[in-house]
C-alpha cells in the first residue's frame with residue numbers, strides 16, 4: 001500500500017472493512033458509520049467545548065458568535081467551561097487506564113498469596129527490577145517479593161508522601177519543570193479525584209490552573225496507572241519478545257472455532273489462550289467437526305495477547321462490529337474499554353456468543369461472567385468450552401471472510417530493543433548522532449468514524465519512515481500499520497536509506513509494535529532512557545508523537561502525559577477546545593515555554609508528517625547534530 005493524497009471513499013482504506021460494510025448493508029444491519037451519519041449534524045456547541053452540564057442549574061451553552069449568552073447560569077465563561085470539559089475528559093481517561101492497572105496489581109497480590117490458580121510470576125528478572133525501584137528488599141523469595149511490590153504499588157494509587165515512584169526514571173530537569181508548575185503527580189487516585197473536585201461548580205475557575213491539574217492527572221496515568229499496568233502485566237505474563245503473526249479479518253478460519261478477544265486487559269484473555277490449547281477442548285472441537293480452536297484479537301486486548309503470545313489480530317476499533325458480521329465467530333469475549341454497546345445486538349443476529357468478563361462493564365444482550373483472580377483460570381476454560389459447543393450453530397452459508405491475512409512481526413518491548421542492540425543503547429544513539437536515524441515518532445491511538453479508517457495512521461507513518469524516522473506504535477494505529485504491511489522486515493524498503501540500513505542490520509521492521517494503549521508507557525520509558533543516556537531532558541530529543549485518528553478520553557490523557565513529559569504531539573482530530581482562545585492558545589503555544597513541548601492539530605497526515613519531520617530536524621539542530 002503506497003501513500004495516497006486522498007482516500008478513495010469516506011469510510012476506510014481497508015478492503016476487509018469495505019467488504020464487510022457492504023455485507024452489513026445487504027443484511028440490513030447497522031454499523032458505527034450508519035449511526036455516525038444519523039447523528040449529523042453533531043452539536044456545534046459540544047464540538048467547541050462550549051456546552052456544560054456539570055450542574056442542574058444548567059445545561060448551559062456559550063454562544064461562540066457572541067450573539068447569545070456568554071456565561072452559564074453560574075457565571076462560567078467560555079474559558080472556564082472549555083477548560084473544565086477537557087479536564088474531565090483527561091480525568092476519565094486517566095481513571096480508565098489506572099483502574100485497569102489496579103486490576104493487575106490486585107491479581108499480582110493474589111498470585112503472591114497463592115490465591116490465583118493458573119496465574120504465575122513469569123518474568124522474575126522484571127519482578128526483581130521493579131521491586132528494586134520500589135525499595136523492596138532484594139533478598140526476598142519471588143512470592144514474598146511480589147507481595148511487597150503489590151502492596152507498594154497499591155500505595156501509588158492513594159495518598160502517600162512524595163511523588164509517583166516511576167517518575168524517578170525521568171531526568172532531573174524534567175522533574176524540576178514539573179515542580180515549577182506544581183504538576184508533579186502524587187497519588188494516582190488523588191490526581192484524578194482532585195481533578196473532578198476542581199471541576200465541580202464553584203471550585204477552580206481559573207482555566208490555566210484547571211489545565212495544569214489536567215496535565216497532572218495525565219501524568220498520574222502515564223507515570224502511574226498505565227505504567228503499572230504494563231510492568232505488572234509483563235511480570236505476570238512475560239515481557240514481550242519478537243514473534244511472527246498475522247492481521248486483518250483473514251485471520252478468522254472457516255474450519256475452526258473462532259474466539260475473539262476484545263477490550264484492554266490481559267487477565268481473562270491470557271486464560272482463554274491457555275484453555276484453547278487444552279487437548280480435551282481441542283478434541284471436543286474436532287468431534288464437533290472443527291479443525292481446531294482459533295483465537296484472534298481486537299483492539300488492545302488483542303494487542304496484549306499479540307505482543308506476548310503472537311495471537312493474530314482481527315482488527316482495530318472500527319472493525320469490532322464487522323468481525324461478528326463474518327458469521328464465523330463462535331464467541332466474542334470482552335473485558336472493558338472501547339467496546340461498542342451495539343455488539344450484543346449484532347451477536348444476536350448471528351450465532352455468536354457475547355461474553356462480558358468484568359463486573360464493571362456489563363452490556364446489553366451479553367452473557368455476564370465476572371473475572372476474579374481466584375476463578376480466572378476456570379473462567380477461561382468455561383468460555384472456550386462454550387465457544388466450542390457453539391460451533392454446531394454456525395451457519396456456513398452466512399460465513400464470509402473477505403481477505404487473506406497480512407504478515408506482521410510484533411513484540412518490541414524496551415528490553416527486546418536493547419537486546420537487539422547488543423545490550424547497550426550506544427548503537428541506537430550512534431545511529432541518531434550520525435544521522436542515519438533522524439529520530440523517532442510514536443504513532444498511536446484509535447480509529448474514529450470522523451476519519452477515513454486507517455488513512456491517517458498509514459499515510460503519516462509511511463511519510464515518516466521515508467524520512468528516516470523510526471516509528472513506534474501501539475493501540476489501533478499499530479493494527480492499521482500492520483494491515484498496510486509496514487510491520488515486516490521487508491517494509492524497510494519503504495524507509496529512507498538510513499533507516500533502511502538500520503532495519504536491515506538489526507532485521508527489524510521500520511515500524512515497531514510496542515503494545516496496547518497502556519503500553520504507550522514503553523514509548524515514554526524509552527524516551528526517558530535515551531534522554532538519560534544523552535544527559536538531556538526529553539524535550540531536547542528528536543522525537544514526537546501523533547494520534548491521527550483518536551476518539552477516546554484515554555487518548556486525551558495519553559496526549560497530556562506525552563506533552564507534559566516533553567514530547568511534541570500532533571492530534572489528527574481537534575479536541576473540543578476551540579471555543580476558548582485561552583485554552584487553545586495554551587495548548588498550541590503556551591505550554592512550550594514551561595514544558596518544552598506543545599500540541600498541534602493537523603488532520604492531513606501529509607501535513608502532520610511535515611510538522612513532525614521539521615520538529616525532529618529542529619531538535620537535531622538544537623543538539624548540534626546535522627540537520628537536513
Ligand code: SF4
Pocket residue numbers: 052053054055056057058059060071072073074075076081201
Ligand atoms: Fe451551567 Fe455553570 Fe452549571 Fe455548568 S456549572 S451547567 S455553566 S450553571
Ligand code: MSK
Pocket residue numbers: 264299300316317337338444445446447474475476477516517551552554555
Ligand atoms: S483500543 S483507546 S480505540 S487505540 Fe486501546 Fe484502540 Fe483507542 Fe481503544
